[in-house]
Amino acid sequence: MEQKIGKEIQLIRFPQGLPDENIFEIVNVNIPEPKEGEFLVRNIWMSVDPYMRGRMRSPEETKSYIDSFQLKKPLEGSCVGQIVESKNDLFKVGEYILGNYGWREYWISNGGDVMKIDSKIAPIQSFLGVLGMTGLTAYVGIVKIGKLNEGKDTVFISAASGAVGSIACQIAKIKGCHVVGCAGTEGKVDWLLDEIKLDYAFNYKTVGEHNLSSELKKACPEGIDLYFDNVGGKQLEAALDNMKSFGRIVLCGMISQYNLTHPLPGPSNLFLAITNRVRMQGFIVRDHYDMLNEFHSSMYKWISEGKIKWKETVIEGLEKAPKAFIGLFKGENFGKMLIKIGSEI
Numbered sequence: 023m024e025q026k027i028g029k030e031i032q033l034i035r036f037p038q039g040l041p042d043e044n045i046f047e048i049v050n051v052n053i054p055e056p057k058e059g060e061f062l063v064r065n066i067w068m069s070v071d072p073y074m075r076g077r078m079r080s081p082e083e084t085k086s087y088i089d090s091f092q093l094k095k096p097l098e099g100s101c102v103g104q105i106v107e108s109k110n111d112l113f114k115v116g117e118y119i120l121g122n123y124g125w126r127e128y129w130i131s132n133g134g135d136v137m138k139i140d141s142k143i144a145p146i147q148s149f150l151g152v153l154g155m156t157g158l159t160a161y162v163g164i165v166k167i168g169k170l171n172e173g174k175d176t177v178f179i180s181a182a183s184g185a186v187g188s189i190a191c192q193i194a195k196i197k198g199c200h201v202v203g204c205a206g207t208e209g210k211v212d213w214l215l216d217e218i219k220l221d222y223a224f225n226y227k228t229v230g231e232h233n234l235s236s237e238l239k240k241a242c243p244e245g246i247d248l249y250f251d252n253v254g255g256k257q258l259e260a261a262l263d264n265m266k267s268f269g270r271i272v273l274c275g276m277i278s279q280y281n282l283t284h285p286l287p288g289p290s291n292l293f294l295a296i297t298n299r300v301r302m303q304g305f306i307v308r309d310h311y312d313m314l315n316e317f318h319s320s321m322y323k324w325i326s327e328g329k330i331k332w333k334e335t336v337i338e339g340l341e342k343a344p345k346a347f348i349g350l351f352k353g354e355n356f357g358k359m360l361i362k363i364g365s366e367i
């Protein structure tokens with residue numbers, strides 16, 4: 023029988039600073055045959071996420087909660103595909119599957135490391151965003167780590183129009199809080215104000231890093247109870263300047279730092295965390311998958327009530343995945359950045 027060929031994207035060297043497309047290579051590979059108990063999935067969607075930058079460091083350079091990507095091997099990441107061949111009675115041809123085998127067209131599983139997706143609940147790619155890892159991150163960060171006080175807190179969220187930030191904003195709004203967000207374009211800020219109905223939103227680029235603190239003072243004259251940090255750097259410093267006594271800072275991500283070749287010192291005003299008795303806590307969503315059912319039932323309800331909106335930036339074609347990934351660090355996505363790899367059966 024003729025061997026069928028699929029494509030995958032490999033990392034050929036670790037980047038320094040902002041990655042460019044030359045560190046990636048698209049490679050033709052043989053499509054494997056499922057053995058007894060296995061099935062073959064063809065990817066339809068894949069996700070690119072800022073955390074992947076952390077996996078693009080040599081194992082010697084950094085020790086992290088997750089291993090570095092291996093050079094000359096397919097990259098990994100969340101994906102949704104459809105079973106096209108099966109030798110496992112529990113997984114039927116045509117079913118939609120969520121797995122961690124992105125950056126490629128085809129993959130094999132025995133069912134142990136995947137989740138079935140019900141396409142009747144929501145469009146299948148939503149399980150990579152609002153109903154997936156980024157939605158869960160927002161939920162865990164606001165509800166569990168941030169311990170949101172319903173109806174009382176003033177909340178500030180950075181990268182507020184992104185996949186995590188936009189859902190975090192809406193959960194805090196649903197729970198009756200005063201919510202302020204910032205983003206990097208006027209269009210994103212307009213969406214946050216007009217569609218998401220934030221109480222205040224601003225463009226951190228036009229405000230300028232020296233005025234972030236005074237802008238937050240304007241947005242939250244009484245101070246911030248909860249800062250959900252997706253960005254780090256100057257935005258974290260500005261939030262520290264404006265925290266209320268006994269406020270909380272949820273350290274979710276620090277995208278402004280991921281491509282630095284030398285770590286910047288800071289935040290320069292960290293001492294304020296002492297004077298204001300601020301609790302800062304980092305978290306990693308993969309430690310909180312026990313909250314998936316709770317998250318899904320809340321999110322299904324909010325979506326059915328029309329209380330949650332979400333944006334997707336869709337890039338067509340596996341070969342564009344590197345460009346889409348790099349675009350995350352330039353603000354080229356509005357909401358969840360997704361790659362459409364192929365069509366459904």
Ligand code: NDP
Nearest residue numbers: 072184185186205206252274275276277278305306307353
């Ligand atoms: P987003 O959808 O928010 O995309 C990234 C956005 O970050 C860009 O669109 C851009 O928006 C903004 N950005 C990029 N570079 C900078 C910069 N230098 N300064 C300020 N803003 C910048 O990504 P996600 O929602 O997937 O992730 C958001 C954050 O959450 C990331 O830091 C990520 O690492 C973190 N994260 C953490 C998890 C955890 O378990 N702790 C899990 C998932 C995500 P703009 O146009 O507004 O600048």
